[in-house]
Amino acid sequence: MGNIFNISTKPIIIAGPCSVESREQLQKIVGMLHEDSRVGLIRCGVWKPRTRPGGFEGLGEPALKWIAELKKEYANLRVCCEVARPEHVELCLQYDIDAVWFGSRTSVNPFLVGELTEALRGSGLAVMVKNPVTPDTALWIGGIERLQQAGISDIAAIHRGFSTYNNFGYRNNPLWEIPIELKRRMPDVPLLCDPSHISGQRELVASLSQMALDLRFDGLMLECHPNPDEALTDSQQQITPMELKLLLDNLKVRTYDEAGPSDLQRLREQLDVIDSEIMKLLSQRMNISKDIGLIKRAHNMPTFQPQRWQQVLDQQIRNARSLNLNEQFIKDIMEKIHSESLRQQE
Ligand code: PEP
Ligand code: MN
Secondary structure (H helix, E strand, O other), rough: OOOOOOOOOOOOOEEOOOOOOHHHHHHHHHHHHHHHEEEEHHHOOOOOOOOOOOOOOOOOHHHHHHHHHHHOOOOOOOEEEEOOOOHHHHHHHHOOOOEEEEEEEEOOHHHHHHHHHHHHHOOOOEEEOOOOOOOOOOHHOOOHHHHOHHHHEEEEEEEEEEEEOOOOOOOEEEEHHHHHHHHHHHOOEEEEOOOHHHHHHHHHHHHHHHHHHHOOOOOEEEEEEHHHOOOOOHHHHOHHHHHHHHHHOOOOOOOOOOOHHHHHHHHHHHHHHHHHHHHHHHHHHHHHHHHHHHHHHHHHOOOOOOHHHHHHHHHHHHHHHHHOOOOHHHHHHHHHHHHHHHHHOO
């Protein structure tokens, strides 16, 4: 207890079934995963948050008893579970669980996070905070801050993507800029990726895992089941221990100098010059907009003139075409510039 994420060994690998389903299933998966020294922590759900009633909701305390028995059998076995109520935390402590996580439906609720934090205060348990279901960076950071303020320091964040109605191939929308922003603001909190829940499909888990490591994530949480097709929850996204072994064998931890080779540096310097020019031009453009605003006001004209805006847009889209620029990209930029310009004129 107490030193799960405060380590320098990277990547941190957590693997295990979405849910504990029976004593036999648990024994089987733990036996297989414990053999692989790369797996530092075994995940298993014993309380399952289900979207609709009637599904398998986890086995609760009996599953914790089996975990405690296995922890006596295997030296250095470390296990983590999802907690969603203060009573879950008490039970995890009673059965010698090493780490817990807040699921995405829990971290979206500050009341619940507050209650769980109180239950965890002084417990020595390591805690992971999954991103909330909605893409709200501040809410995710807030959950971590609540734990830190309660004196809990063994913390990690887990990126599981964001629930969406339009899932374009993935179960959850990854919106990578959000975990990257969290890492920028909390560089000392290890950031893990959960490619199983992001993808929702076992075929995509390995490539997403590599992508996460390439984006400098500190580790992965992977769902792994002895027989995924028979799993009672998240059957399509779980992988077998053999597939997990293969995934980990092929995972490339790229260590490279952030500055990169000199030809890359030279090109980056050119980009920096161009970006500075763009900033100067934008500033000039906004100054002209302010003057236009004054004239419009003096002549009692509205700030937003749809016809003029259509002309500006059409002209720049034609320009974009002849310069081989992506039309949608230029449309998005022009919309942003135009709305800032209107703001300046107000
Ligand atoms: C889980 O880890 O099994 C789970 C329920 O995840 P999430 O909270 O990301 O939906
Ligand atoms: Mn799951």
